[in-house]
Amino acid sequence: MTDVEVFLDDTPGEVRGIVARNGRYQHLIVHRETDPAAHRLGAVSVGRIARIDTAFRAAFVDLGGAGPMGFLPLSKTVRLAEGQAVEVEVAAEPREAKGPVLRLLGAGEGQPRLLSEGPTVREVLGTLAPGITPMTGVEAIRASLEAEDEALGSVHAFPAFALDLAVQRTRALIAVDIDYAHLPGRDVRKGRERANGEGLIQAARLIGLKGWAGLVAVDLVGTAVDPGAISGMARSAFGGEATIGPVSRFGLLQLSLPWRRRPIDDVLLDASGRPSIASRAVDLTRRLRLALLLDTASPRLRIRCSAVEAEAAGALVARLGPRASLIVDPSAIRGNTAVEQG
Template sequence: MSGAVEVFLDETPGETRGAILRDGRYTHLLIQRDDDPAQARLGARSIGRIAEVNPGLRGAFVDLGDAPAFLPFNRNDRLSQGQRLEVVVTAEPRAAKCAVVRRLGPGEGAPRLLEAASTVAAQLRMLAPDTELITGLAAVDAVMEAEEEALARTHVFSAHGVDLSLERTRALVAVDIDHAPRPGRDAKQGRAAANREGLKQAARLIGLRRWGGLVVVDLAGDGQDAEAQAKTARAAFAHERQAVFGSVSRFGLLELSLPWRRTPLEEVLLDADGRPTLQTRTLSLVRRLRRHMMSDTTTPRIVVRCAPDEAALVAPLASRLGPRALVLADVAAPAGRGRIEES
């Protein structure tokens, strides 16, 4: 990817976020929460103990100390229960699946963390080298905007006549590219342009949401231009070297497979019903409080008034913002509707 790049780092008590904006569109939203199991983060290196060998799954379950993990093995591998190994996380937990690890070599001693995963700041520098990190109010706004875009179900790119829908099911990620033809424009060229933009934006949004697995794309039009459509898809996902592409069917359906690496964004932020979790609501209140304090440096007290269960979690985090921050529990405040007031 090329073009104008802005990189944002927001360090709010309880959670650090990073966002990357390329050509006016968010491509990455990184989140690390203080209470995330350190040994389950992508890239963390640990000593693990084989807790169970499961030949049927062609793998073993590994005790990392503060988190379980799954270690795939080859047919010729010989592992035994209780064996110690040095491992590195290659995929974070998702849904009912634990983290996936790769064996680095033999290990000794109790399960423990050897080397923590990269910080959000370090990841941002790796993804966008030689780009200055933007902090402060701009960073707070950016990570909130990136979250809003990532969780949206549909996206309209009117300049290209594209209506894009993305949905993740248990089995796959479904992408639907709809095209609204423009009067006076060649229909075939219009569909080709819509598919180029739709695939480009789908690749960006799938990365933003941290999805992987099987992806099925319903392209605009049929599969008469299958070769050109496949080439367009490969270009859109060129940043993902482990992507595996199928052919475009005569119905205009494209299948591809992407690796899983990080916990999907919705599993970090939302509950099973698609609503923000208590932790997400809590951290959002702290971020809003911090933003207000940065934008108003003269008011003696900035108060967040919220539901009692939220207040109990917000209070210790808000105390790290200094004496100007005050948290009040309000039994009348609906969940997720906390208010920021000046006092």
């Protein structure tokens, strides 16, 4: 049996790809139907230079669709003018209020427009786990829900290593706190080394699962650590794209990761940190789809939800077929849904 599992959850409104290695989720790719195709990683467009910012040595590019303009870093040798058409590729998806980061391919012609969409979720999975056929249906939906729960969590426990890990994102950086509870009868020094090593592995996995990047500060276990050994562990855990910084005398490791995909919390949550209405609509559609797959005998299943959720999810649920329906419950609390026969 392979130690890599791949899942493809194709629910109306959203497609998710999940990769698990050794029983732990490592990648969660989410493509929502309402997201601008021109903003997806790898999408190629003709854009128009709307403004050049000499202070940032960059240009803001109108891609011709909704949402913020693209950000195009410029090298010293590139000379562009406002109004000029360029062909660009998305190198990093939008996050927060920032538009996609672009890579210049060359001169463009005509009006701003999408030339080719980026890779589909299935194609991304093929790159992350070559040769492995994705599981679909019930297994994929369950993996999707479990991976989402872990991606949106901030504190994670690993009892086998007596390890607690907090991974949190601020406006400035990602903060990782590795906590180790020494177990009686074990060597303290080796326990700390093991906790730091496993903590870095799990921190790298969780940051990737969440879709985060940028500056990362890791509070290690203990202050008397071997900087060389810690740097080696970090390179092994985070991979070749990471820039590993020094370890301070306070046991703090700094590193940097390049942005690529839109963070999962940006996709699923609103400004208050709660699931957005769009996310709730897809979620209740996904849960109703799961119930339909598990219960093939009932002639009809419906999901009880609030009026706001029903309005957002009506068209999505209709795509599940004649066995699926919504029922509006005025007393239902947003986020509390129930599937029932009907």
